[in-house]
Amino acid sequence: MAVDRNTVTVGTELPAFVRTTGFHNWNRYAAVNDEFVPIHMDDDAGRAQGFPGAFGMGNLMWSYLHNLVRDWMGDESRLVAMSCSFRAPNLRGMTVEARGTVTAVRDEGNERVVDLELAVVDHDAPDTVLVPATATVALA
Amino acid sequence: MPDTYITPQMRDIVGLELRRATSFPITDSDIRRWAIAVYYPEAAPRLFWDAHYAKGTVHGGIVAPEDFNPFAWLTQTAADAGVVAREEGFPGPEVALGIDPPGTKAIINGGTEVEYGVRMRPGDVITSVSTLSNYREREGRLGLMLFTTTEDTWTNQRGETVKTSRGTLIRY
Numbered sequence: 114m115a116v117d118r119n120t121v122t123v124g125t126e127l128p129a130f131v132r133t134t135g136f137h138n139w140n141r142y143a144a145v146n147d148e149f150v151p152i153h154m155d156d157d158a159g160r161a162q163g164f165p166g167a168f169g170m171g172n173l174m175w176s177y178l179h180n181l182v183r184d185w186m187g188d189e190s191r192l193v194a195m196s197c198s199f200r201a202p203n204l205r206g207m208t209v210e211a212r213g214t215v216t217a218v219r220d221e222g223n224e225r226v227v228d229l230e231l232a233v234v235d236h237d238a239p240d241t242v243l244v245p246a247t248a249t250v251a252l253a
Numbered sequence: 254m255p256d257t258y259i260t261p262q263m264r265d266i267v268g269l270e271l272r273r274a275t276s277f278p279i280t281d282s283d284i285r286r287w288a289i290a291v292y293y294p295e296a297a298p299r300l301f302w303d304a305h306y307a308k309g310t311v312h313g314g315i316v317a318p319e320d321f322n323p324f325a326w327l328t329q330t331a332a333d334a335g336v337v338a339r340e341e342g343f344p345g346p347e348v349a350l351g352i353d354p355p356g357t358k359a360i361i362n363g364g365t366e367v368e369y370g371v372r373m374r375p376g377d378v379i380t381s382v383s384t385l386s387n388y389r390e391r392e393g394r395l396g397l398m399l400f401t402t403t404e405d406t407w408t409n410q411r412g413e414t415v416k417t418s419r420g421t422l423i424r425y
Contacts, residue, residue: 188312
């Protein structure tokens with residue numbers, strides 16, 4: 114059920130999008146995005162770059178942020194813009210949580226435009242922000 | 254540790270077109286598989302695989318997720334013909350212009366900013382034109398870090414803008 118544009122206010126929280134990640138997710142994503150990069154497939158390659166092991170694709174976190182917003186706004190609304198920074202790796206076995214909060218609501222023409230502050234965090238250590246992000250949507 | 258990774262040859266390519274690529278026509282299957290992968294292990298939304306449902310939405314049919322990449326695997330562009338072996342990983346955008354990449358040891362995706370236009374649909378042919386916007390450097394936890402910004406505009410076969418994006422690569 115998509116959000117009702119008339120009930121959205123600053124501070125409204127989006128239902129989280131949560132996935133436990135590892136090679137099952139990453140291999141599927143590699144298969145559709147042709148992203149067979151050693152750091153995403155091999156713990157030794159991840160360690161060679163200074164990380165505890167293999168880690169997931171930033172692009173997949175980007176998709177999870179889109180899923181978060183899409184699931185909330187519904188099929189009739191429109192994603193206007195999104196941006197993110199990749200700050201920390203999505204390590205194998207980590208449960209990641211994409212979450213968001215409404216930061217502004219305004220009317221532009223017939224559209225209700227909403228700004229969102231988003232993040233992908235480590236579900237078990239939510240102060241660890243992997244991917245801070247923002248988005249703007251036009252709600253139907 | 255070098256004072257800079259930015260060579261004179263790299264400075265010369267700032268502002269130049271890096272890549273122009275045209276996708277093969279997007280298929281229902283491309284969209285369906287993408288959606289399944291990014292929603293795994295839960296079901297993907299019907300908008301991406303159920304034509305009957307999608308017809309009843311504002312889109313009038315199946316559309317691709319905004320994050321869908323029609324340039325994965327092969328494209329129609331001659332320069333991209335053939336599957337490219339990348340066992341050593343992607344060294345950086347400089348290779349597209351025939352110059353040596355910087356002497357860094359690692360590369361990671363720093364971030365992305367995107368403004369969206371029209372949705373991608375089955376049958377669409379997307380053209381991407383990317384340019385190298387700038388280089389900048391700073392000291393980081395892992396030593397000298399090189400930030401490379403590229404800009405990319407995607408249009409469909411009707412000339413409509415699908416998205417404009419700015420990406421940052423971090424090398425160190």
